[in-house]
Amino acid sequence: MIDVAPMLERANLLLAQGRPKDAEKQLADALRTEPENDYALSLLARCKFDLKQFKEGIEIIQRAIRIIPHEGYYFYLLAFGYYQLDNNASALRYLQRAVELSPWTAEFFGLWGLVLLEEKDFQQALQKANEGLAVDPENITCLNVRSTALNKMKRVDDAIETMQDALEMDPENAYTHTTVGWNLLEKGRHKEAAEHFREALRLHPNMEGAREGLKQALKSKIPPYKWLLQYSFWINNKGKNARWAIPLGIYFGVQLISRVSKSGGEGWYNVGLAVGALYILFVITSWVINPLANFFLLFHKDGKYALSGREKTNALGLIIALVAGIALLLMGLFMPDRGDGNGPVMMAGLVTMSLGLPLGHMDFPLRFKGNSGVQWFSMALLLFGVITVAFALTGSAAATNILTAYLVAFVLYTWASVFGK
8 A cells, every 4th residue: 555645745835935836746646555545635725726717626625525525724725716807796695604613723823814804794803803812812814913903994003013913923924025015005105015025026026915015116106196096995995895885876966967067157167167178087097197107117127027027018009009199190280281181190099099998908818708798898999989980081972970980989998897806
C-alpha cells in the first residue's frame, strides 16, 4: 500500500509556494491511491481556487464534506468558493455552519466580515471582525475587516489605529498594506495610498487588489478622475440598488429643473441651461475619464506596468477616435464650401468622436462567442457609427435619417451600459 502522506505534505508545500499546478499533480497521484481522502480533496479544492477555477473547487470540496460532514474548515472553503463567485447568500450560509462547527477559528469570522463588507452591512462586518479578534487578537484578516468597516462608518481615527496595530504585528503583510491604501484612497489621500500599494506589490508582485489600487491612486492625480472616484466610493457605499437609483434620480432631477426653468423667465432659463450643460459634461466625463486617464498612465513609469493589455487598447482606441473626430471637425470648419455646406463633414467628425465611447469599453481582441450583452451592443454601435460616418462623408441623402437612428442607439447604449453592469 502506497503511503500518501508524503504526497500530501509536498502538495501543501507547493501550495504555500504558489505552485498550484504542481500541487495538483501530487494530489492526483494521492487520490488515485486513496480516492476518498478528504484532506487530499480539500487541498485539491484550494488548488482550483488558486487557479480561479471556483466551480470545480466547489464541487471537489463538496465531495470532501460528503466524506467528513463535521469539518468546519471544509465549509469555510466552500463559503470561500461561493464568495469568489459573488454568491454571497450561499457564502454566508456556509460560513455560519463553519463557525458552528469550529467557533475558535478567527479566520472564519474574517471571511464572514469580508462578505458582509461586500453586502455594505458595515455594522455587522465590524461585529464579526470583533468576534474573530476576541478569538485571536492578531488575526490579520479580522484587523483588515475591522479597519475597513470603521472607515466606511466614518470612524476614521479608530480605523487608522486598527491598521497601525496590524502593521506593527506584521509590517510585511501585503494584504494589510493594500487595505491601508484603499482606506487612504477613499479619503482622497492618493499619494500616501500609492506608497502602500507600491509596498504591497513589492511584497506580493501579483496582488491584483494592490495593482488596481496603485492604478487608481496614480490616476487620482487628474482632478476630474479624483472627483469621480470619490463619487464612485460614495455611491458604492450606498449599496447595490444605489448604482442605478441615484443616476436615475439625478437624470429625472435635471429633467424637472429644465422643465420648470423654461417657464420662469430668462434668469431661470439660464439656470436650467447651466444645469443641463453640467449634467451632460458629467455624463460624458464619467464615460471617457477612465480610458483617458489610462492613456496618460501609459507615459508614467509605474502606470504602464499597472495597466492590462485591454486597458491599454481601450485607451488607444479612445484617443484615436477623439483625434480623428477633431481632425474631421477642423476640416469641416476650414474646407471650401461644396455647395451643400460643411455640415456632413462636421457631423462625421462628431460621430467619429462618439465612437471613443464603445472603443473605450470594449474587450479586445474581438471575439464572437461568449460575449456579454453590453459587449455585443458596443460592437454593433461601433459598426453603426462607421456606417453613419461613411454615409455622411459621401453626401448620401439618407445620412440625416441614419444619424438620427445612430443618436437613439447611442443614448440607449449609455443606459444599457449603466444597467448592464
